[in-house]
Amino acid sequence: MKKWLLLVPAFMPFIASAHDGHGIFDASNILHYITTPEHALPLGGGIVLMGLLMKKRSKKTA
Secondary structure (H helix, E strand, O other): OOHHHHHHHHHOOOOOOOOOOOOOOOOOOHHHHHHOHHHHHHHHHHHHHHHHHHHHHHHHHO
């Protein structure tokens, strides 16, 4: 089994237990998703992954 398949559940929102009470901002505020580690780390990881995939794809076409 490929290791990246283990990451798939991390990106499925229905698996996460959403609740109030964590972070300093209300969940309806965008700052909540940027500043709390529970949201910022996967978001940052996704951005880095997309950047790496785009860089790899651009090298193939060059």
